[in-house]
Amino acid sequence: MLMKSIAAGLAGTALLATVAFAQSTTTTDKAAATATTTTTTASGEWRVSKMAGVKVYNDANENIGSINDLLMDKSGNVKIAVIGVGGFLGMGEHLVAVPYEKLKFVNEAVAYTSPGAAPGTRPAASTTTGAATGTEKTTTTTTTSSGSKWYPDHAVFNASKDELKNLPEFKYSE
Structure with a gap:
Protein backbone atom coordinates (compact mmCIF):
# COMPACT_ATOMS: atom_id res chain seq x y z
CA MET A 1 0.00 0.00 0.00
CA THR A 40 14.94 51.68 -30.55
CA THR A 41 18.01 53.44 -31.85
CA ALA A 42 19.65 56.62 -30.66
CA SER A 43 21.69 58.19 -33.40
CA GLY A 44 22.66 61.81 -32.94
CA GLU A 45 21.53 61.83 -29.30
CA TRP A 46 23.70 62.78 -26.32
CA ARG A 47 23.85 60.86 -23.06
CA VAL A 48 23.09 63.12 -20.10
CA SER A 49 25.47 61.08 -17.97
CA LYS A 50 28.30 62.08 -20.33
CA MET A 51 27.40 65.80 -20.27
CA ALA A 52 28.67 66.28 -16.70
CA GLY A 53 32.24 67.47 -16.97
CA VAL A 54 31.97 68.93 -20.48
CA LYS A 55 34.15 72.04 -20.55
CA VAL A 56 32.55 75.45 -21.17
CA TYR A 57 34.42 78.12 -23.12
CA ASN A 58 33.53 81.71 -23.98
CA ASP A 59 33.68 83.30 -27.44
CA ALA A 60 37.40 84.07 -26.93
CA ASN A 61 38.15 80.32 -26.43
CA GLU A 62 38.87 80.84 -22.72
CA ASN A 63 37.93 77.95 -20.44
CA ILE A 64 35.35 79.41 -18.03
CA GLY A 65 34.15 76.24 -16.27
CA SER A 66 32.48 72.90 -16.80
CA ILE A 67 28.96 71.50 -16.71
CA ASN A 68 28.18 69.96 -13.32
CA ASP A 69 24.50 69.14 -13.81
CA LEU A 70 21.50 69.55 -16.10
CA LEU A 71 18.06 70.34 -14.65
CA MET A 72 14.86 69.52 -16.50
CA ASP A 73 11.19 70.27 -16.07
CA LYS A 74 8.55 67.61 -15.44
CA SER A 75 8.01 67.04 -19.16
CA GLY A 76 11.68 66.08 -19.61
CA ASN A 77 12.96 69.24 -21.32
CA VAL A 78 16.35 70.43 -20.08
CA LYS A 79 15.95 73.99 -18.81
CA ILE A 80 19.05 74.83 -16.74
CA ALA A 81 22.74 73.99 -16.92
CA VAL A 82 24.65 74.17 -13.64
CA ILE A 83 28.21 75.28 -14.37
CA GLY A 84 31.10 75.00 -11.94
CA VAL A 85 33.43 78.00 -12.10
CA GLY A 86 36.88 78.23 -10.50
CA GLY A 87 38.10 76.00 -7.73
CA PHE A 88 40.54 73.13 -7.87
CA LEU A 89 39.44 69.50 -8.01
CA GLY A 90 35.91 70.49 -7.02
CA MET A 91 36.96 72.47 -3.93
CA GLY A 92 36.16 76.17 -3.87
CA GLU A 93 34.07 75.81 -6.99
CA HIS A 94 31.31 78.40 -7.51
CA LEU A 95 28.13 76.86 -9.01
CA VAL A 96 25.95 79.04 -11.23
CA ALA A 97 22.75 78.27 -13.11
CA VAL A 98 22.45 79.41 -16.71
CA PRO A 99 19.59 78.89 -19.17
CA TYR A 100 20.29 75.75 -21.19
CA GLU A 101 19.24 77.39 -24.47
CA LYS A 102 22.04 79.99 -24.00
CA LEU A 103 24.69 77.25 -24.34
CA LYS A 104 25.97 76.44 -27.80
CA PHE A 105 27.40 72.92 -28.15
CA VAL A 106 30.32 72.29 -30.49
CA ASN A 107 31.70 68.98 -31.75
CA GLU A 108 35.02 70.38 -33.01
CA ALA A 109 37.88 70.82 -30.57
CA VAL A 110 38.94 74.29 -29.43
CA ALA A 111 41.70 75.96 -31.45
CA TYR A 112 44.33 77.64 -29.27
CA THR A 113 46.64 80.52 -30.08
CA SER A 114 49.16 80.98 -27.29
CA PRO A 115 52.89 81.38 -26.53
CA GLY A 116 53.05 77.60 -26.11
CA ALA A 117 51.00 74.53 -26.73
CA ALA A 118 47.70 74.28 -24.88
CA PRO A 119 47.95 72.13 -21.76
CA GLY A 120 46.57 68.62 -22.02
CA THR A 121 45.87 68.68 -25.74
CA ARG A 122 47.00 66.58 -28.64
CA PRO A 123 47.95 68.81 -31.57
CA ALA A 124 46.69 67.85 -35.00
CA ALA A 125 48.58 70.62 -36.75
CA SER A 126 51.01 73.17 -35.44
CA THR A 127 52.51 76.28 -36.97
CA THR A 128 55.22 78.44 -35.48
CA THR A 129 55.98 82.02 -36.49
CA GLY A 130 58.65 84.41 -35.24
CA ALA A 131 62.23 85.54 -35.65
CA ALA A 132 65.12 83.12 -35.70
CA THR A 133 66.27 84.50 -32.33
CA GLY A 134 63.24 82.95 -30.62
CA THR A 135 61.67 86.21 -29.50
CA GLU A 136 57.93 86.69 -29.96
CA LYS A 137 57.43 83.05 -30.90
CA THR A 138 53.75 82.12 -31.20
CA THR A 139 52.37 78.64 -31.62
CA THR A 140 48.90 77.99 -33.00
CA THR A 141 47.57 74.58 -32.09
CA THR A 142 44.44 72.84 -33.31
CA THR A 143 43.37 69.92 -31.19
CA THR A 144 41.68 66.77 -32.36
CA SER A 145 38.28 65.87 -31.01
CA SER A 146 37.45 62.50 -29.49
CA GLY A 147 34.79 62.05 -32.18
CA SER A 148 32.38 60.61 -29.66
CA LYS A 149 28.79 60.51 -30.77
CA TRP A 150 27.52 60.43 -27.17
CA TYR A 151 28.52 63.93 -26.04
CA PRO A 152 29.80 67.18 -27.56
CA ASP A 153 33.43 68.26 -27.38
CA HIS A 154 32.59 71.45 -25.46
CA ALA A 155 30.00 74.15 -24.87
CA VAL A 156 30.23 77.89 -25.54
CA PHE A 157 28.65 80.50 -23.25
CA ASN A 158 29.06 84.21 -23.90
CA ALA A 159 30.54 85.38 -20.58
CA SER A 160 33.91 85.72 -18.91
CA LYS A 161 34.97 83.65 -15.92
CA ASP A 162 34.69 86.74 -13.69
CA GLU A 163 31.15 87.46 -14.93
CA LEU A 164 30.13 83.90 -14.05
CA LYS A 165 31.76 84.13 -10.61
CA ASN A 166 29.74 87.32 -9.96
CA LEU A 167 26.43 85.55 -10.66
CA PRO A 168 24.46 84.39 -7.61
CA GLU A 169 25.61 81.00 -6.37
CA PHE A 170 23.32 78.11 -7.29
CA LYS A 171 22.23 75.94 -4.39
CA TYR A 172 20.16 72.77 -4.53
CA SER A 173 17.06 73.20 -2.41
CA GLU A 174 15.51 70.29 -0.57
Missing part, protein backbone atom coordinates in the same frame (compact mmCIF):
# COMPACT_ATOMS: atom_id res chain seq x y z
CA LEU A 2 2.83 2.34 0.80
CA MET A 3 4.35 1.63 -2.58
CA LYS A 4 1.10 2.58 -4.36
CA SER A 5 0.98 5.92 -2.49
CA ILE A 6 4.56 6.77 -3.42
CA ALA A 7 3.98 5.85 -7.07
CA ALA A 8 0.78 7.92 -7.18
CA GLY A 9 2.57 10.86 -5.55
CA LEU A 10 5.41 10.74 -8.08
CA ALA A 11 2.98 10.52 -10.99
CA GLY A 12 1.02 13.53 -9.66
CA THR A 13 4.19 15.56 -9.19
CA ALA A 14 5.33 14.79 -12.72
CA LEU A 15 1.92 15.81 -14.09
CA LEU A 16 1.96 19.15 -12.18
CA ALA A 17 5.51 19.89 -13.29
CA THR A 18 4.53 19.34 -16.93
CA VAL A 19 1.60 21.75 -16.63
CA ALA A 20 3.76 24.40 -14.93
CA PHE A 21 6.45 24.04 -17.59
CA ALA A 22 3.91 24.42 -20.40
CA GLN A 23 2.52 27.61 -18.84
CA SER A 24 5.91 29.26 -18.37
CA THR A 25 6.91 28.44 -21.95
CA THR A 26 3.82 30.23 -23.29
CA THR A 27 4.50 33.45 -21.37
CA THR A 28 8.18 33.41 -22.33
CA ASP A 29 7.30 33.11 -26.02
CA LYS A 30 4.97 36.14 -25.80
CA ALA A 31 7.66 38.20 -24.04
CA ALA A 32 10.27 37.19 -26.61
CA ALA A 33 7.95 38.12 -29.49
CA THR A 34 7.30 41.54 -27.94
CA ALA A 35 11.00 42.18 -27.32
CA THR A 36 11.98 41.38 -30.89
CA THR A 37 9.38 43.68 -32.43
CA THR A 38 10.28 46.70 -30.27
CA THR A 39 13.65 48.20 -31.18
Whole structure:
Protein backbone atom coordinates (compact mmCIF):
# COMPACT_ATOMS: atom_id res chain seq x y z
CA MET A 1 0.00 0.00 0.00
CA LEU A 2 2.83 2.34 0.80
CA MET A 3 4.35 1.63 -2.58
CA LYS A 4 1.10 2.58 -4.36
CA SER A 5 0.98 5.92 -2.49
CA ILE A 6 4.56 6.77 -3.42
CA ALA A 7 3.98 5.85 -7.07
CA ALA A 8 0.78 7.92 -7.18
CA GLY A 9 2.57 10.86 -5.55
CA LEU A 10 5.41 10.74 -8.08
CA ALA A 11 2.98 10.52 -10.99
CA GLY A 12 1.02 13.53 -9.66
CA THR A 13 4.19 15.56 -9.19
CA ALA A 14 5.33 14.79 -12.72
CA LEU A 15 1.92 15.81 -14.09
CA LEU A 16 1.96 19.15 -12.18
CA ALA A 17 5.51 19.89 -13.29
CA THR A 18 4.53 19.34 -16.93
CA VAL A 19 1.60 21.75 -16.63
CA ALA A 20 3.76 24.40 -14.93
CA PHE A 21 6.45 24.04 -17.59
CA ALA A 22 3.91 24.42 -20.40
CA GLN A 23 2.52 27.61 -18.84
CA SER A 24 5.91 29.26 -18.37
CA THR A 25 6.91 28.44 -21.95
CA THR A 26 3.82 30.23 -23.29
CA THR A 27 4.50 33.45 -21.37
CA THR A 28 8.18 33.41 -22.33
CA ASP A 29 7.30 33.11 -26.02
CA LYS A 30 4.97 36.14 -25.80
CA ALA A 31 7.66 38.20 -24.04
CA ALA A 32 10.27 37.19 -26.61
CA ALA A 33 7.95 38.12 -29.49
CA THR A 34 7.30 41.54 -27.94
CA ALA A 35 11.00 42.18 -27.32
CA THR A 36 11.98 41.38 -30.89
CA THR A 37 9.38 43.68 -32.43
CA THR A 38 10.28 46.70 -30.27
CA THR A 39 13.65 48.20 -31.18
CA THR A 40 14.94 51.68 -30.55
CA THR A 41 18.01 53.44 -31.85
CA ALA A 42 19.65 56.62 -30.66
CA SER A 43 21.69 58.19 -33.40
CA GLY A 44 22.66 61.81 -32.94
CA GLU A 45 21.53 61.83 -29.30
CA TRP A 46 23.70 62.78 -26.32
CA ARG A 47 23.85 60.86 -23.06
CA VAL A 48 23.09 63.12 -20.10
CA SER A 49 25.47 61.08 -17.97
CA LYS A 50 28.30 62.08 -20.33
CA MET A 51 27.40 65.80 -20.27
CA ALA A 52 28.67 66.28 -16.70
CA GLY A 53 32.24 67.47 -16.97
CA VAL A 54 31.97 68.93 -20.48
CA LYS A 55 34.15 72.04 -20.55
CA VAL A 56 32.55 75.45 -21.17
CA TYR A 57 34.42 78.12 -23.12
CA ASN A 58 33.53 81.71 -23.98
CA ASP A 59 33.68 83.30 -27.44
CA ALA A 60 37.40 84.07 -26.93
CA ASN A 61 38.15 80.32 -26.43
CA GLU A 62 38.87 80.84 -22.72
CA ASN A 63 37.93 77.95 -20.44
CA ILE A 64 35.35 79.41 -18.03
CA GLY A 65 34.15 76.24 -16.27
CA SER A 66 32.48 72.90 -16.80
CA ILE A 67 28.96 71.50 -16.71
CA ASN A 68 28.18 69.96 -13.32
CA ASP A 69 24.50 69.14 -13.81
CA LEU A 70 21.50 69.55 -16.10
CA LEU A 71 18.06 70.34 -14.65
CA MET A 72 14.86 69.52 -16.50
CA ASP A 73 11.19 70.27 -16.07
CA LYS A 74 8.55 67.61 -15.44
CA SER A 75 8.01 67.04 -19.16
CA GLY A 76 11.68 66.08 -19.61
CA ASN A 77 12.96 69.24 -21.32
CA VAL A 78 16.35 70.43 -20.08
CA LYS A 79 15.95 73.99 -18.81
CA ILE A 80 19.05 74.83 -16.74
CA ALA A 81 22.74 73.99 -16.92
CA VAL A 82 24.65 74.17 -13.64
CA ILE A 83 28.21 75.28 -14.37
CA GLY A 84 31.10 75.00 -11.94
CA VAL A 85 33.43 78.00 -12.10
CA GLY A 86 36.88 78.23 -10.50
CA GLY A 87 38.10 76.00 -7.73
CA PHE A 88 40.54 73.13 -7.87
CA LEU A 89 39.44 69.50 -8.01
CA GLY A 90 35.91 70.49 -7.02
CA MET A 91 36.96 72.47 -3.93
CA GLY A 92 36.16 76.17 -3.87
CA GLU A 93 34.07 75.81 -6.99
CA HIS A 94 31.31 78.40 -7.51
CA LEU A 95 28.13 76.86 -9.01
CA VAL A 96 25.95 79.04 -11.23
CA ALA A 97 22.75 78.27 -13.11
CA VAL A 98 22.45 79.41 -16.71
CA PRO A 99 19.59 78.89 -19.17
CA TYR A 100 20.29 75.75 -21.19
CA GLU A 101 19.24 77.39 -24.47
CA LYS A 102 22.04 79.99 -24.00
CA LEU A 103 24.69 77.25 -24.34
CA LYS A 104 25.97 76.44 -27.80
CA PHE A 105 27.40 72.92 -28.15
CA VAL A 106 30.32 72.29 -30.49
CA ASN A 107 31.70 68.98 -31.75
CA GLU A 108 35.02 70.38 -33.01
CA ALA A 109 37.88 70.82 -30.57
CA VAL A 110 38.94 74.29 -29.43
CA ALA A 111 41.70 75.96 -31.45
CA TYR A 112 44.33 77.64 -29.27
CA THR A 113 46.64 80.52 -30.08
CA SER A 114 49.16 80.98 -27.29
CA PRO A 115 52.89 81.38 -26.53
CA GLY A 116 53.05 77.60 -26.11
CA ALA A 117 51.00 74.53 -26.73
CA ALA A 118 47.70 74.28 -24.88
CA PRO A 119 47.95 72.13 -21.76
CA GLY A 120 46.57 68.62 -22.02
CA THR A 121 45.87 68.68 -25.74
CA ARG A 122 47.00 66.58 -28.64
CA PRO A 123 47.95 68.81 -31.57
CA ALA A 124 46.69 67.85 -35.00
CA ALA A 125 48.58 70.62 -36.75
CA SER A 126 51.01 73.17 -35.44
CA THR A 127 52.51 76.28 -36.97
CA THR A 128 55.22 78.44 -35.48
CA THR A 129 55.98 82.02 -36.49
CA GLY A 130 58.65 84.41 -35.24
CA ALA A 131 62.23 85.54 -35.65
CA ALA A 132 65.12 83.12 -35.70
CA THR A 133 66.27 84.50 -32.33
CA GLY A 134 63.24 82.95 -30.62
CA THR A 135 61.67 86.21 -29.50
CA GLU A 136 57.93 86.69 -29.96
CA LYS A 137 57.43 83.05 -30.90
CA THR A 138 53.75 82.12 -31.20
CA THR A 139 52.37 78.64 -31.62
CA THR A 140 48.90 77.99 -33.00
CA THR A 141 47.57 74.58 -32.09
CA THR A 142 44.44 72.84 -33.31
CA THR A 143 43.37 69.92 -31.19
CA THR A 144 41.68 66.77 -32.36
CA SER A 145 38.28 65.87 -31.01
CA SER A 146 37.45 62.50 -29.49
CA GLY A 147 34.79 62.05 -32.18
CA SER A 148 32.38 60.61 -29.66
CA LYS A 149 28.79 60.51 -30.77
CA TRP A 150 27.52 60.43 -27.17
CA TYR A 151 28.52 63.93 -26.04
CA PRO A 152 29.80 67.18 -27.56
CA ASP A 153 33.43 68.26 -27.38
CA HIS A 154 32.59 71.45 -25.46
CA ALA A 155 30.00 74.15 -24.87
CA VAL A 156 30.23 77.89 -25.54
CA PHE A 157 28.65 80.50 -23.25
CA ASN A 158 29.06 84.21 -23.90
CA ALA A 159 30.54 85.38 -20.58
CA SER A 160 33.91 85.72 -18.91
CA LYS A 161 34.97 83.65 -15.92
CA ASP A 162 34.69 86.74 -13.69
CA GLU A 163 31.15 87.46 -14.93
CA LEU A 164 30.13 83.90 -14.05
CA LYS A 165 31.76 84.13 -10.61
CA ASN A 166 29.74 87.32 -9.96
CA LEU A 167 26.43 85.55 -10.66
CA PRO A 168 24.46 84.39 -7.61
CA GLU A 169 25.61 81.00 -6.37
CA PHE A 170 23.32 78.11 -7.29
CA LYS A 171 22.23 75.94 -4.39
CA TYR A 172 20.16 72.77 -4.53
CA SER A 173 17.06 73.20 -2.41
CA GLU A 174 15.51 70.29 -0.57
